[in-house]
Amino acid sequence: MSTVTRPFKSSAADVWKVIADGWLYPGWVVGASRIRAVDDQWPQVGAKLHHSVGVWPFLIDDSTSVAAVQTGRSLELLARGWPMGEAKVLITVEEAGPDECRVSISEDAVRGPGKLVPKVLRDPVIDVRNNETLRRLELMAVGGAGRQR
Template identity: 30%
Template sequence: MAVRHRLIRRAPQRVWEVLSDPEQYADWVVGTSDARPDEGSWPQLGASLRYEIKIGPLTLHNRTIVRRSEPLTVLELEADSGALGTARIAMELRPWGEDTLIILDEHPLRGAGGFLHNAVVETLQQARSRAMLSRLARLCEDDKPPAPDLSIRQEPLEA
């Protein structure tokens, strides 16, 4: 299973804003493009998005459905990749001081993705998850002023 975590230097409210914006989905989910609302109001339970995944000359038309949504704390999705099967993508947001610790757990549920899951696929999944969390952090932190420099400064000694 691909479980990764990342500290995002923003409050959970900001991280949830990005996760709740269907127009930003393709900006943080690696490999997706042309994301658009399908059913319901994202990210409410049962809402879905449609998007494309391009692999070389091949274009897949996929759908992701919200399976669990607890604002500011949990978002669980099921990505349906047709013949490739489905995957569970669970994100937990934990307040960490003024920041957010996000834990991403993604693994196959049904279909070929689960059957073909092996160490090589797991390595690729880990890289994809790391990239997704990096993109999500960048989106969340973009408008944040830089953190103050809290390093200890030594004053020169006077003679």
């Protein structure tokens, strides 16, 4: 799996608030264009985000489901975007001090045409995408996304 880690100037709790609000997903996940529905149980095991990926008018409707969760600490997802395929994604959040944490995303293709791309070519593309994903997630956490006002 390709893994990217970044220090955040935000508490782990504030990062988790963004992750736990499925409606915010396209604000920080590179490639997610819109959310069509979020299961009430999100982010519990089995819950789904019903999203679209791509750029209008070339959008693909699919879903991402929760495979495992440790509330406030980690979220394992199965992200679907057929016909491109499916990817396993693991997001971890660790406290690093007052109003600081470390966030990692590990990802790799598990099914479909994306799996056929050699890992040596696949990983650098995933790394670039997930570096930007983490940058966006930090901005949203610092800015207060996901918090009740």
